[in-house]
């Protein structure tokens with residue numbers, strides 16, 4: 001069996017970038033269809049980011065999906081940085097004229113976006129296999145895919161590849177026009193989600209000689225903890241008891257003393273990498289979010305960068321459909337990359353500052369310590385950090 005569908009913008013990927021783009025385009029009267037490889041249950045169950053910049057919160061609000069984030073999200077006005085057990089607060093709001101971040105899980109953002117798309121009759125075709133874009137260098141691109149035994153062709157005017165790091169969109173851009181910039185870190189993050197009260201009301205980033213640790217949270221009863229581990233560590237080498245013991249050793253004493261442990265309800269290891277593919281567009285295909293770039297999660301920028309791409313791309317598409325404006329579409333890549341590289345720099349900087357790098361010499365460690373001491377002693381340096389952490393303007 002085969003079927004042909006038609007839309008204005010075909011969106012590959014039903015993660016936060018694809019869903020938000022579809023929602024914004026819908027509100028502007030532009031038709032889109034999302035084609036997603038996984039089942040909806042799988043997408044909804046993924047545990048990922050949890051710190052939202054104001055820019056993303058504003059986008060959710062403008063897209064009519066910010067109500068639950070506003071009601072249930074936890075505004076954070078500061079973060080805690082620790083080095084070998086000494087804890088220092090960075091006053092995000094005080095240093096940025098009142099800005100803040102909102103702790104609200106990516107899982108919840110995704111749930112809110114699915115609910116909104118469903119309520120407005122949005123078309124999301126999940127469990128789509130072998131999604132392939134064709135004719136992206138023409139005005140009549142299309143996708144093909146197979147779903148539940150039927151072969152589909154989706155005719156469109158534009159393809160938005162919001163299909164994450166392992167997606168098909170980026171690979172459709174010819175090698176002759178694409179440049180890849182990449183840095184792979186020699187460690188990963190072992191993450192545990194537990195139904196326990198968070199150890200601290202603010203997020204703690206800790207650099208310890210045994211490795212980095214992060215205490216984060218999703219809500220007052222749900223905690224997310226991470227420790228730096230060698231990238232080849234098998235997950236089953238980390239039963240819960242070992243994880244909690246190692247986390248405690250890396251935390252400042254006051255935090256370790258009040259840590260409430262419990263069974264993990266999710267446990268995974270994420271490798272750390274910095275990655276950018278340039279340009280973000282070719283012909284009528286546009287990349288957005290993890291499809292185009294990856295940051296190590298130390299600066300909490302992955303999801304937020306996906307949102308700023310969607311902001312620029314939706315503006316460009318709306319400009320095209322309202323006024324026939326091609327310039328914004330042509331300029332999308334450069335505009336988005338300008339902000340992407342700044343977030344890449346910040347995420348790399350925070351990763352360098354807070355982790356133990358196996359290849360580092362004693363000299364490198366002294367420089368890292370000096371950088372930390374300078375940061376906690378310098379309001380100007382702290383202000384630069386805070387400005388980046390709360391999110392650079394769009």
Ligand SMILES: Cc1cc2nc3c(=O)[nH]c(=O)nc-3n(C[C@H](O)[C@H](O)[C@H](O)COP(=O)(O)OP(=O)(O)OC[C@H]3O[C@@H](n4cnc5c(N)ncnc54)[C@H](O)[C@@H]3O)c2cc1C
Nearest residue numbers: 013015016017037048049163164167289290300301302303
């Ligand atoms: C394990 C993990 C932990 C993370 N933790 C954090 C964190 O703590 N803080 C932070 O800021 N960021 C974190 N991130 C990054 C953040 O989650 C991403 O930046 C964010 O999900 C980007 O959204 P996206 O929509 O661009 O991509 P994704 O969320 O990856 O969505 C892409 C979608 O495309 C679909 N897809 C892929 N290939 C195809 C195909 N061929 N056909 C159709 N559909 C396809 C995928 O199934 C997926 O649903 C984490 C990422 C991972 C993987």
